[in-house]
Each structure stands twice: as C-alpha cells, then as structure tokens.
Amino acid sequence: METGSPHDTGTAGTGGPAAWGGEEPGWIALPPGLLRMRRLLLVVWLGLLTLATALVPGLLAGPGWAAFALLPLALLVWGWVMLERNWRSWRYAERADDLLISRGVLWREETVVPYGRMQLVEVTSGPVERHFGLASVQLHTAAAATDATIPGLDPAEAERLRDRLTELGEARSAGL
Numbered sequence: 001m002e003t004g005s006p007h008d009t010g011t012a013g014t015g016g017p018a019a020w021g022g023e024e025p026g027w028i029a030l031p032p033g034l035l036r037m038r039r040l041l042l043v044v045w046l047g048l049l050t051l052a053t054a055l056v057p058g059l060l061a062g063p064g065w066a067a068f069a070l071l072p073l074a075l076l077v078w079g080w081v082m083l084e085r086n087w088r089s090w091r092y093a094e095r096a097d098d099l100l101i102s103r104g105v106l107w108r109e110e111t112v113v114p115y116g117r118m119q120l121v122e123v124t125s126g127p128v129e130r131h132f133g134l135a136s137v138q139l140h141t142a143a144a145a146t147d148a149t150i151p152g153l154d155p156a157e158a159e160r161l162r163d164r165l166t167e168l169g170e171a172r173s174a175g176l
Contacts, residue, residue: 025093025100034152035087037132039080046076092150097172099139099165101148111148116172117141121165123158137161 050072058066085105093100101111120140129135135158136151153161 025095027091027093027102030087030090030150030152031134031154031157032087033132033134033154034090035084037128037134037152038083038087041128042076042079042083046072046079050076087152090151094161094164099148101150113139113141113148114172115165115168117143118165118169121162121169123155123162125155125158135159137165139165 050069053072054066054069057068082105086103089105089108090101090103092102097116098112098114101113103109118139118141122138122140123135124138125135129152133155134152135155136149137153137158138149150158150161
C-alpha cells in the first residue's frame with residue numbers, strides 16, 4: 001500500500017491479529033526512498049558481480065565461459081521484483097497502547113510493542129541512508145526478542161515517531 005504522506009493511513013484486512021482487539025489500526029507504509037536505495041545497492045553489487053563473472057572466466061577460459069555472467073543478471077531481475085514485494089510488506093501503526101509493525105511476504109510477522117515496555121527509542125542513519133534522506137527507528141524493550149525496527153523513514157518522521165514513542169513510553173511506564 002502506498003501513501004501520499006507519512007501520515008496518510010489505510011486499513012489492513014479485517015481478519016488479522018490487529019483486528020482481534022476490536023480496533024482497526026491505521027497503517028502507515030514506508031516511503032519509496034527505501035525501495036530506490038535498496039534497488040540501487042542491488043544494481044551496484046550485482047553489476048560488479050556480473051562484470052567479474054564475465055571478465056574472469058572469459059579471459060582465463062575462453063569467451064564461452066563468459067555466459068556465466070547471465071546468472072547474476074537473472075538474480076538482478078529476480079531481486080528487483082522481490083525488493084518491491086518486501087518493501088510493500090512493511091508498515092506500522094500507532095495505536096492507543098502500542099505500536100504495531102508488520103512485515104514479510106511469505107511469512108508475515110506482526111510485532112506489537114506496548115508503549116509502557118519501551119526502554120529506548122533510537123533513530124539511526126548510516127552513510128547510504130543519509131545520502132538517500134532516510135533514517136531508521138529502532139525500539140528496545142526489556143525482552144530482547146521484541147526489539148523492533150522501522151527502516152527507511154524520512155528523518156523528520158523518524159524523529160517525530162521517536163519523540164512520540166518516548167513520550168508515550170514515559171507516560172505508560174509511570175503508571176506501572
């Protein structure tokens with residue numbers, strides 16, 4: 001699901017775990033910059049692999065062996081499609097008591113992080129992410145298994161989400 005701005009919301013199907021509480025979340029999709037970044041990285045790495053696969057066997061064993069360069073090209077085409085499917089599967093929703101993060105194409109995974117259980121909310125951005133104007137939000141809880149990440153957000157949205165989650169986490173944990 002694509003949205004026009006980070007605050008536009010859509011709804012998910014009505015039969016999933018998010019609907020069991022009687023409250024349908026407003027899902028927010030990841031911005032398209034994440035897909036562009038991942039596709040560029042795919043093209044760069046598999047392009048280099050294709051070049052190496054064509055040149056090394058072609059020069060050492062003869063031009064017929066350069067046909068092995070078709071394997072990375074096929075992988076590039078397959079990866080191009082899979083990256084979009086994976087990108088479309090990521091979404092998150094802010095509810096009254098918790099944050100939902102949903103992802104996965106074949107195996108759907110939905111993580112529910114209660115605001116009161118959050119210990120730390122980080123915004124990170126590596127050099128490639130910064131070049132594309134992206135940041136990730138990582139949530140740390142008392143149970144390491146429930147740590148969650150939302151990748152590829154606009155830095156302003158990542159900071160807004162960090163501030164909101166921190167505020168809600170402090171308010172909920174004060175009531176424990």
